[in-house]
Each structure stands twice: as C-alpha cells, then as structure tokens.
Amino acid sequence: MITTYFRPKTLDEALNLLTDTTKQLKPLGGGTRISREQAGEFGVVDLQDTGLDQVTSRGQRLAAGAAVRLEDLLDHPDVHPEIKRAIQIDISENLRNMATLGGWLMSSDGRSVLTTVLLALDTTLTWEPGQTRVRMGNWLPVRTEEPPGVLLTELEWWLRPHLVFEYVARSPKDRPILVVAAAQWGSGRTRIAMGGYGESTIIAMDGPEDSGVDVASRDAYCDADDQWATALYRREVASKLALRCLDRIDAIKESEA
Numbered sequence: 001m002i003t004t005y006f007r008p009k010t011l012d013e014a015l016n017l018l019t020d021t022t023k024q025l026k027p028l029g030g031g032t033r034i035s036r037e038q039a040g041e042f043g044v045v046d047l048q049d050t051g052l053d054q055v056t057s058r059g060q061r062l063a064a065g066a067a068v069r070l071e072d073l074l075d076h077p078d079v080h081p082e083i084k085r086a087i088q089i090d091i092s093e094n095l096r097n098m099a100t101l102g103g104w105l106m107s108s109d110g111r112s113v114l115t116t117v118l119l120a121l122d123t124t125l126t127w128e129p130g131q132t133r134v135r136m137g138n139w140l141p142v143r144t145e146e147p148p149g150v151l152l153t154e155l156e157w158w159l160r161p162h163l164v165f166e167y168v169a170r171s172p173k174d175r176p177i178l179v180v181a182a183a184q185w186g187s188g189r190t191r192i193a194m195g196g197y198g199e200s201t202i203i204a205m206d207g208p209e210d211s212g213v214d215v216a217s218r219d220a221y222c223d224a225d226d227q228w229a230t231a232l233y234r235r236e237v238a239s240k241l242a243l244r245c246l247d248r249i250d251a252i253k254e255s256e257a
C-alpha cells in the first residue's frame with residue numbers, strides 16, 4: 001500500500017529520493033499496477049514532472065523516455081506501425097492513457113506483444129544512477145535478481161530494420177499464447193523474438209541472415225507447456241509464424257524496390 005508520495009521536478013531530485021536507503025521508495029509511472037499493490041507499506045516517486053516523457057530520433061535509433069505514455073507513442077510519427085499495433089493489442093485505450101513505457105516493461109510478462117517486438121529490435125535500456133546501458137535481451141532473464149539501477153530512464157531501439165510480428169490468441173481480445181516478432185536489418189541480420197509464454201519473452205535467433213528461422217523458432221519453445229497451450233502446439237505454430245514473418249518482410253522489400 002502506498003503511504004508516501006513524492007513528485008520531484010527534476011531527474012536528479014528523483015534519483016536522490018530513490019537512492020535514499022532510509023526511505024524505501026519505488027518509481028511511480030502511470031500507477032496502474034503499483035497502486036494495486038497491497039503487500040507492505042511503501043512510498044512512491046512520481047516521474048511525471050521529471051522530463052522522461054520525450055521521444056527523440058537519434059540517427060538510426062529512436063529514444064523514448066521511460067515515462068512516456070503508451071498512448072503518446074501511438075501518436076508519434078517515428079514510432080513503427082508494428083510497435084503501434086502491438087500496443088493496441090496489449091493494452092486498452094483507458095490504460096494506455098495512464099500506463100508508461102517503463103512501467104509496462106517492468107511489469108510485463110512473457111505474453112506481451114510490445115515487449116516481444118522491442119526485444120526483436122534489440123532495444124537498449126538506460127538505467128540510473130550511472131547511465132548504465134543494458135541490452136534488453138541481457139536484462140530480461142535476470143530483471144528481478146540484478147536490477148542495473150534504481151530507475152529505468154530510457155529505451156532506445158533501431159529505426160531502420162524491417163519489423164513484423166504474427167501472433168495467435170484464443171480470441172481477438174485474449175492475451176496471446178504465441179507471438180513471433182522478426183526484425184531484419186539492411187545487412188541481412190535477422191533477429192527473432194518470441195512471446196506468449198512464461199515470465200519473459202525470449203530471443204529465438206539472432207544471425208547474419210534469415211536461414212533456419214523455422215527451426216530456431218520451433219526449438220526455442222520446446223518446453224513451453226502451460227494451461228493455455230501445449231509445447232507441441234507452440235513449437236509447430238512458432239515455425240510457421242516465423243516463416244510468415246519472413247514472407248511479409250520479403251513482400252515489403254519487394255514493394256520498396
């Protein structure tokens with residue numbers, strides 16, 4: 001339960017509060033999740049006035065502050081249409097107006113389409129204090145054990161790769177039981193991320209070309225068995241979705257030629 005509330009005006013003020021070990025404070029993004037936490041008493045540091053809500057193009061990459069609202073990403077011209085589609089699948093309009101990108105990433109599980117897509121784009125996270133930069137693929141598997149800092153400030157992803165995703169859910173409004181996202185760079189580098197299962201999305205493949213995506217996607221979910229789908233089902237469908245993603249990327253490339 002939230003018992004104390006701080007609303008700092010700068011990032012430095014926020015960091016001073018969050019690193020004060022006598023206070024036991026947590027970052028507050030949109031508050032949609034943290035305001036429902038009942039276990040224990042804690043204080044929060046509201047990020048809304050700290051300037052972490054900007055989206056900026058940096059050459060071949062796009063940087064988004066951790067406190068940018070998901071709805072604002074939908075309005076931004078440089079945000080890839082597939083990222084916008086992922087947000088619309090994952091989260092309702094009401095929540096999008098409150099929830100932040102950082103809060104989403106911190107609390108999303110393996111069934112998030114948005115997290116899968118950002119993983120495919122090899123997103124880099126910046127943490128404070130110390131401006132520690134960590135690739136999302138290295139952070140996700142250990143995120144609860146080894147946080148690189150007290151505050152996630154920025155996410156930065158590649159603008160140029162071709163990006164598509166395919167997913168399966170039991171109904172259009174259900175959470176996905178399988179997501180395959182593919183990003184392909186001009187060099188041919190192809191990265192496949194998968195979601196729809198477990199605590200965290202995973203990288204199925206990251207290679208200099210796209211051969212073997214079907215086998216890699218099938219193998220990545222060899223144990224992905226839960227109450228929503230069997231591992232056998234996920235394995236077979238994952239390989240087909242991966243090939244479908246490549247077909248879509250090929251079609252986009254042809255249309256651009």
Ligand SMILES: Cc1cc2nc3c(=O)[nH]c(=O)nc-3n(C[C@H](O)[C@H](O)[C@H](O)COP(=O)(O)OP(=O)(O)OC[C@H]3O[C@@H](n4cnc5c(N)ncnc54)[C@H](O)[C@@H]3O)c2cc1C
Nearest residue numbers: 027029030031032033034066099100102103104106107152
């Ligand atoms: C009614 C309802 C329905 C929902 N349905 C779904 C659903 O279908 N699927 C789904 O995946 N989720 C769902 N959620 C969860 C919710 O959408 C996400 O948890 C939300 O995106 C969290 O974002 P936030 O900005 O509100 O985070 P907050 O609630 O503010 O914070 C969440 C956590 O992240 C931490 N945090 C926030 N910002 C930072 C930062 N910059 N650095 C470090 N830590 C940070 C907080 O300390 C807290 O521990 C639902 C929530 C509600 C209330």
